[in-house]
Amino acid sequence: MELMQFQRLYKSPIMRELLESIKKLSFDSTVFFIYGEKGTEKDYILKLILANIHEPDIIKIPEDMSKKSLIKHENIVYLIKNPENIDTSFVFNPEKSFKCAIFLSDCDYVQLYKNGLITFELYENLLNSRKFYIPPLRERKQDIIPLANFFLQEISECLNLPKKELSKDAQEAILEHSWTENAYQLKQCLAKACILSRHQRLTSKDLFGQYDDQLSIKNFLELKIGNLLKDFANIENSNLYETVIQEVEKALFILAINETGGNQVKAAKILGINRNTLNKKLKHYNLI
Structure with a gap:
């Protein structure tokens, strides 16, 4: 439902044209390059492309480099975010078979090459990619x-x-x-x-x-919990302590996972907890 709503929301001609072109995509060892300024909707456009692939096996590069030689599946999708200083030569090996490779970047690969951030080999290979530009x-x-x-x-x-x-x-x-x-x-x-x-x-x-943008966590919690206390004042055995702890914890995990694009290792580092602990908590709250 989320993706259907997302596809209908755009009013600008350039984004409508982009979405129309996505509907006409074909996949056969295709390379996509999605770029736009920091904070543009690259991850949402990525989701739209992936929605056209039946049960994709997504391999994030470089995080999942060890998996790329193990998976034998016709629906392999290589996902490369910010391709600077990443070896992606295997993507362009004619002997390798995959559904598609998707590059996401804040800059056009032409600019990346001019700034010395990608190799000439990668620049040449990306010349034949399907480019999608998301304006600010x-x-x-x-x-x-x-x-x-x-x-x-x-x-x-x-x-x-x-x-x-x-x-x-x-x-x-x-x-x-x-x-x-x-x-x-x-x-x-x-x-x-x-x-x-x-x-x-x-x-x-x-x-x-x-x-105030500098509102402290302490003041924020006092504000919200103070409101909860008013709401729960006349309810016996409301178990407010457990309710607050679980809701705050759950919201924190959701925000961390969303911020890192689902990467549990990065989310655990941000939260300052063990990755296994985070995984158990996510399962406990039915977030994975």
């Missing part, structure tokens, strides 16, 4: 509000929060904002507002002015 939000403002509404739904489902909506002044403020980190920054801003505001309709103050 400042160049397609007609996509900002639909994206914001999509993210609000995603956030509410992910964090199990009531669905929020944007007031007229919030929409105007969002359209005027520069969004230097594009959709990523927009989503982070909305997530913060959803968590901190108690009302259903978000205002521009909720997004940009009411809460």
Whole structure:
């Protein structure tokens, strides 16, 4: 359902054209190169491409390099994020068979080569790739509000929060904002507002002015738990302690996993816990 909604939300001609071209894709040892500024919707476009492949075996490079020679499957997909200083020569070996290889980068491979960040061999090989460019939000403002509404739904489902909506002044403020980190920054801003505001309709103050960016974790928890105490005051045996601990822990794991694109090793490092501990917790909360 999420992908279907995502495909319908774009209003800008350039993104509509990109989505139409994805619908016409064919896969047979195809190489894709998806690029755009930091924070643009590269991961969502990646999901759309993967949705066209039946049960893909995704091998992330370099994380899963040890697996690439072991998997024998017609639906192998190599995923290479930020190809700088990564050996990807095996992708272009004519004797190797795979469904597709997908490169994701903040820059065009032409610029990467000019800046000495990839080899000439990789540059030459990428000349024959299918390129998808995602422009920054400042160049397609007609996509900002639909994206914001999509993210609000995603956030509410992910964090199990009531669905929020944007007031007229919030929409105007969002359209005027520069969004230097594009959709990523927009989503982070909305997530913060959803968590901190108690009302259903978000205002521009909720997004940009009411809460100090330096709000400490202690103050944040006091604010939210204080509200919970009011709600639970007249309920006996509410088990508030366990409820708060589990909900905070679950939300923290969801955010860490989303931030690292599902990479449990990186998420565990961010959280400062053992990877096996994280895996057990994710299973406990039915997150994997």
